[in-house]
Amino acid sequence: MNRTQKQSRFAIACLKAVAGFVVVILAFLIGYIFITGLPNISWHFLTSPAKAFNAGGGIGIQLFNSFYLLVLAMLISLPIALGAAIYLNVYAKDNWFTSMIKTSIEILSSLPSVVVGLFGFLLFVVQFNYGFSIISGALTLTIFNLPLLTRNIEDSLSNVPDDQRQGGLGLGLSKYETIIHIVVPASLPGIISGIILCSGRVFGEAAALIYTAGQSAPALNFADWNPFNIDSPLSPLRPAETLAVHIWKINSEGIMPDLTQVSSGSAAVLVLAILIFNLSARFIGRKVFERMTSVK
Amino acid sequence: MQNQKLAKKLMKKSKTARYERFGHLLSLSALLLIMAIVLGIIVFVASKGLATFFKDGISVKDFFTGTLWNPGTKTPGGHQAVGALPMIVGSFLVTILAALLATPFAIGTAVYMTEISPKRGAKILQPVTELLVGIPSVVYGFIGLSVVVPFVRNTFGGSGFGILSGTFVLFVMILPTIVSMTVDSLRGGSRFYRQASLALGATKWQTIWKVVLRAATPGILTAVVFGMARAFGEALAVQMVIGNAALMPQNLTSPASTLTSVLTAGMGNTVMGSLQNDALWSLALVLLVMSLLFNLLVHMIGRKGAFKK
Amino acid sequence: MQNTTELNNKPKRFIYDFNPEETDITMQTKDLEIYYGKTLAMHNADLKFQKNTITALIGPSGSGKSTFLRALNRMNDGVATVKGEILYQGVNINQPKIDVYEVRRRIGMVFQRPNPFAKSIYDNVTFALQRRGIHDKKTLDRVVETTLKQAAVWDQVKDSLNKSALSLSGGQAQRVCIARALAVRPDVLLLDEPASALDPVSTQQLEATLRELKKDYTIIIVTHNMQQAARLSDYTVFFNMGEAIEYNKTRKVFTRPKVQMTDDYVSGNFG
Numbered sequence: 001m002n003r004t005q006k007q008s009r010f011a012i013a014c015l016k017a018v019a020g021f022v023v024v025i026l027a028f029l030i031g032y033i034f035i036t037g038l039p040n041i042s043w044h045f046l047t048s049p050a051k052a053f054n055a056g057g058g059i060g061i062q063l064f065n066s067f068y069l070l071v072l073a074m075l076i077s078l079p080i081a082l083g084a085a086i087y088l089n090v091y092a093k094d095n096w097f098t099s100m101i102k103t104s105i106e107i108l109s110s111l112p113s114v115v116v117g118l119f120g121f122l123l124f125v126v127q128f129n130y131g132f133s134i135i136s137g138a139l140t141l142t143i144f145n146l147p148l149l150t151r152n153i154e155d156s157l158s159n160v161p162d163d164q165r166q167g168g169l170g171l172g173l174s175k176y177e178t179i180i181h182i183v184v185p186a187s188l189p190g191i192i193s194g195i196i197l198c199s200g201r202v203f204g205e206a207a208a209l210i211y212t213a214g215q216s217a218p219a220l221n222f223a224d225w226n227p228f229n230i231d232s233p234l235s236p237l238r239p240a241e242t243l244a245v246h247i248w249k250i251n252s253e254g255i256m257p258d259l260t261q262v263s264s265g266s267a268a269v270l271v272l273a274i275l276i277f278n279l280s281a282r283f284i285g286r287k288v289f290e291r292m293t294s295v296k
Numbered sequence: 297m298q299n300q301k302l303a304k305k306l307m308k309k310s311k312t313a314r315y316e317r318f319g320h321l322l323s324l325s326a327l328l329l330i331m332a333i334v335l336g337i338i339v340f341v342a343s344k345g346l347a348t349f350f351k352d353g354i355s356v357k358d359f360f361t362g363t364l365w366n367p368g369t370k371t372p373g374g375h376q377a378v379g380a381l382p383m384i385v386g387s388f389l390v391t392i393l394a395a396l397l398a399t400p401f402a403i404g405t406a407v408y409m410t411e412i413s414p415k416r417g418a419k420i421l422q423p424v425t426e427l428l429v430g431i432p433s434v435v436y437g438f439i440g441l442s443v444v445v446p447f448v449r450n451t452f453g454g455s456g457f458g459i460l461s462g463t464f465v466l467f468v469m470i471l472p473t474i475v476s477m478t479v480d481s482l483r484g485g486s487r488f489y490r491q492a493s494l495a496l497g498a499t500k501w502q503t504i505w506k507v508v509l510r511a512a513t514p515g516i517l518t519a520v521v522f523g524m525a526r527a528f529g530e531a532l533a534v535q536m537v538i539g540n541a542a543l544m545p546q547n548l549t550s551p552a553s554t555l556t557s558v559l560t561a562g563m564g565n566t567v568m569g570s571l572q573n574d575a576l577w578s579l580a581l582v583l584l585v586m587s588l589l590f591n592l593l594v595h596m597i598g599r600k601g602a603f604k605k
Numbered sequence: 606m607q608n609t610t611e612l613n614n615k616p617k618r619f620i621y622d623f624n625p626e627e628t629d630i631t632m633q634t635k636d637l638e639i640y641y642g643k644t645l646a647m648h649n650a651d652l653k654f655q656k657n658t659i660t661a662l663i664g665p666s667g668s669g670k671s672t673f674l675r676a677l678n679r680m681n682d683g684v685a686t687v688k689g690e691i692l693y694q695g696v697n698i699n700q701p702k703i704d705v706y707e708v709r710r711r712i713g714m715v716f717q718r719p720n721p722f723a724k725s726i727y728d729n730v731t732f733a734l735q736r737r738g739i740h741d742k743k744t745l746d747r748v749v750e751t752t753l754k755q756a757a758v759w760d761q762v763k764d765s766l767n768k769s770a771l772s773l774s775g776g777q778a779q780r781v782c783i784a785r786a787l788a789v790r791p792d793v794l795l796l797d798e799p800a801s802a803l804d805p806v807s808t809q810q811l812e813a814t815l816r817e818l819k820k821d822y823t824i825i826i827v828t829h830n831m832q833q834a835a836r837l838s839d840y841t842v843f844f845n846m847g848e849a850i851e852y853n854k855t856r857k858v859f860t861r862p863k864v865q866m867t868d869d870y871v872s873g874n875f876g
């Protein structure tokens with residue numbers, strides 16, 4: 001064996017060691033989250049309200065808030081992102097306007113979420129006077145979500161072969177009808193995966209929410225589903241601490257007696273939710289694809 | 297004449313043409329809305345952040361070089377105590393240290409995943425990194441608080457809160473991001489050159505070093521810059537472990553602060569329009585400008601990479 | 606080879622001219638010039654297409670057949686600049702005032718690769734009609750049956766109209782695409798190498814279908830297959846380097862071409 005071969009062997013061994021070390025870190029991370037967290041999860045924990053000064057509180061309201069905000073933010077951002085993606089995919093010509101558009105979407109997607117949160121605070125909480133509320137939070141999350149969702153949808157749209165578009169245009173349909181009725185359905189598997197992946201990101205976001213949706217979770221009356229009542233779960237004007245914000249909040253305050261248990265339980269729930277989002281993005285995308293191409 | 301009748305029919309604007317105009321305008325307005333938001337953010341944050349200098353009369357030099365941060369009070373020298381240097385230094389320190397630490401590990405892992413053991417890479421490491429990219433930053437912060445801080449305290453003494461803990465947390469946080477982007481750029485390179493290189497008798501390592509990594513350099517740089525941007529803008533995870541003392545960091549284990557940590561901790565306790573509040577917005581403006589600079593950097597790397605090919 | 610051109614004293618181009626009284630011209634191009642950006646991709650292509658005939662467009666790859674064909678129903682809008690007149694039943698459809706969607710409805714197109722939509726066979730055929738506001742089930746059913754019969758796939762798919770069209774074989778899919786084009790009741794049908802992705806049996810069936818359709822439509826078809834052009838078409842245009850070199854009755858183009866270049870091409874001595 002000559003020198004270069006020895007050198008190669010050694011370098012490869014080093015690479016393996018580095019990769020092994022990283023694997024250990026990653027495994028420790030995931031293991032830690034689940035091993036410390038899962039024992040704290042119980043039905044009671046998932047459904048009962050939090051207790052600020054006593055042990056034994058749950059995360060019921062926070063969990064509900066997280067999902068409610070996620071759904072609202074997705075409902076608002078989806079049509080906008082779809083519209084923007086359609087414009088980029090169909091109408092955008094290769095000129096300065098398009099590159100300006102693309103740059104601004106990139107800027108928005110790389111903006112620190114705390115800056116987005118502060119903007120939401122300034123605009124929705126203060127200017128529009130919505131206060132710390134579901135609606136302020138949902139609108140801020142929308143801003144946070146728009147660039148990535150737009151990019152994901154645009155990617156899925158551009159994966160559809162061009163002959164589908166040609167087929168639509170050849171029948172005398174407009175570009176708009178072609179994209180809405182032919183290309184969008186054909187790219188549905190990709191779009192759905194994109195939505196679910198973005199959902200994971202939105203679900204775990206905290207920095208954009210602490211000054212928009214607020215840091216308190218007032219008790220809710222789960223028997224009252226009239227959105228106009230302030231203690232209804234659906235009320236858009238009530239403050240709504242989410243699960244991610246809850247973890248940050250109790251740890252920064254350090255008052256809750258069982259804060260480690262609650263935090264690790266909450267962290268496990270968050271990561272579990274993200275895991276489910278990730279897996280279902282693959283699974284549902286594939287299922288929709290099979291459904292569309294197979295014998296009905 | 298029949299001709300003219302047909303011509304008329306063909307020139308009538310069809311329902312389809314109206315759909316098209318409608319769709320064009322609708323999708324354009326969605327896009328303009330996004331652009332308006334971006335512009336709005338920049339204008340709002342800039343006007344708020346610049347008020348410190350124009351309205352409250354703080355000098356830019358004091359802001360960037362002063363080391364005492366307690367807006368509303370005066371320094372012993374008689375200036376306003378709006379010195380953001382400790383936070384700026386803190387932000388840059390954690391970002392650069394985290395990137396320095398993460399880059400070799402990320403590249404090593406990515407090379408392992410693509411060149412050495414692609415099967416295991418695709419089967420196990422790929423989904424795991426993808427999951428970790430998506431883990432909320434508060435979870436990283438919490439783990440930092442319950443694992444990293446005690447570890448630093450027991451190993452290096454002190455409270456455990458500080459730049460070092462922040463660096464470790466950010467390191468773990470940006471690692472998956474850099475790994476997965478580096479993997480993408482390594483996969484992007486053509487198989488042809490590495491096979492040619494191996495066929496010419498180069499060892500595997502020489503091929504990786506001279507061919508694979510060289511071709512992927514712009515992509516790797518982009519990944520690192522993305523990781524740095526993420527680290528620089530990260531708020532809560534850092535805020536939970538850094539100690540939140542707006543002081544110049546004396547060493548890596550003394551409590552310090554970053555732009556984001558002071559922002560998140562302070563924004564709730566100040567009154568809109570006061571100097572204290574404006575000063576915080578100036579920090580936000582610095583964050584915004586840095587984010588734009590990172591963006592520019594990515595663009596420049598992209599352009600240079602394209603040029604070389 | 607080169608010398609024979611001069612020896613025979615053959616013309617450089619030959620374009621057949623229809624006798625105005627005895628023919629019914631559906632489409633015609635005048636002073637046509639097509640540019641991709643600044644490069645001229647097609648000129649010298651003033652042609653007429655007679656009703657109820659099949660015209661084949663032949664020529665080497667890159668000669669501009671698709672470019673020409675796609676100009677005829679304005680599918681080149683936004684891709685290429687088309688100058689000159691394109692007359693459809695005497696009306697110049699190459700002007701901004703013309704509603705391009707109505708033009709494309711009347712001048713249908715079938716593509717090289719079968720491109721069924723990710724929808725059921727039924728919806729593939731009726732989709733364009735539904736978009737134009739026709740939702741009456743009976744009408745749609747009738748259209749599906751007639752067009753699929755015209756395209757000669759009815760027997761194969763009539764029991765699975767709700768199946769995804771993506772599950773069809775290439776030949777079946779292509780004929781469903783023809784049915785789809787027929788559903789909006791065009792009177793010109795443009796086909797760009799419709800058989801190139803099909804096996805010989807499907808190709809034969811497709812040709813039979815087109816021969817049948819000729820009775821009601823004006824058909825213009827691009828093909829690389831010389832035998833196909835000879836078998837199928839009434840007229841043939843030979844394109845080269847973005848020009849129509851020879852246009853004549855198919856029999857003449859293949860037996861006694863007037864231009865030497867055509868002779869070389871059809872006899873396989875080209876290039």
Ligand SMILES: Nc1ncnc2c1ncn2[C@@H]1O[C@H](COP(=O)(O)OP(=O)(O)OP(=O)(O)O)[C@@H](O)[C@H]1O
Nearest residue numbers: 641646664665666667668669670671672673684829
């Ligand atoms: N979208 C386009 N942009 C620029 N140039 C194009 C475009 N499409 C075609 N061309 C050019 O125009 C010329 C004619 O192309 P066209 O596709 O019409 O040829 P064709 O005869 O159909 O060839 P083939 O038999 O390979 O289909 C070619 O030189 C081609 O490179």
Ligand SMILES: [Mg+2]
Nearest residue numbers: 670671672797
């Ligand atoms: Mg062609």
